[in-house]
Amino acid sequence: MSWPSATLLAQSILSGIFVGALYGLLGLGLSLSWGLLRLINLAHFAFAFLAAYLCWQMATLGMDPLLTLVVIVPLFFAIGAGLHWAMARFAITPFNSLLVTFGLTGIVEALIQTVWTADFRKLESAYGEHRFKIAGLYIPLPELITLGLAVTLSFGVWAVLRYTDLGKSLRASAEDAAIATAFGINQRRNALLLAGTCSALASVAGVCLALGFTLAPSQIYAWIGVVFAAVMLGGLGRALAPLIAGIVIGVSEAVTMAVTAPSWAPLVSFALLIAILLFRPGRAA
DSSP states (O other): OOOOOHHHHHHHHHHHHHHHHHHHHHHHHHHHHHHHSOOOOTHHHHHHHHHHHHHHHHHHTTOOTTTTHHHHHHHHHHHHHHHHHHHHHTTOOHHHHHHHHHHHHHHHHHHHHHHHOSSOBOOOOTGGGOEEEETTEEEEHHHHHHHHHHHHHHHHHHHHHHHSHHHHHHHHHHHOHHHHHHTTOOHHHHHHHHHHHHHHHHHHHHHHHHHHSOBOGGGGTTTHHHHHHHHHHHOTTOSSHHHHHHHHHHHHHHHHHHHSOGGGHHHHHHHHHHHHHHHOGGGGO
């Protein structure tokens, strides 16, 4: 094993921060859904990829990739709220929500393959052609956009949960639904708003995926493990924790790949997850 140069190591750390920001952005909605709604929404990843393909499609028709958010975010807000309404209507339990949304993920994957085929898709845009060089380190514009969106949305959600009446009512409902209802909190409305927001956050992550990554339907499942690790490491229902945990995992993976081999990178996230479950089991609850 040979140690990389200082420049390569610094570039790896920077790349890890960018990838970790995407982990955190993908994990943000999942953490809120799991922690505050008590629903494990595996379809979160399918929604992100469906949004990525919609972004790719609209961009190929001449629309700016970032402007597609104007269409995609409200669409997925409605999809998320509708899904939660259906699950509440049939009283789906947390465990059954895992099974239902896993099945929905398969349906979305089949839909993507039917419409866009299983071929790889790469969004060619003006954003991908721009990169900055600072102190010998390359900073691609799509990754910078992803980092900016992840940080902005994470802090925005954190501020809403901490300082607004809506956020306080959401946290109160998650702590004790019966008492929250007794104090006049409209849990159904809040749950629909939160579920729609979680899916909207997934769609933003999907646009970031389209900007920086090659797309294929089968890749939906490749993101589940590492994002779950980020969510569990950070703790459920927290806004900033997925971003921090995602960056820790991203940097750890990038450094591992630079020092050893890429095949060792997945070991990092799952080793961290096992460690957190063994030594701080209450943290993930």
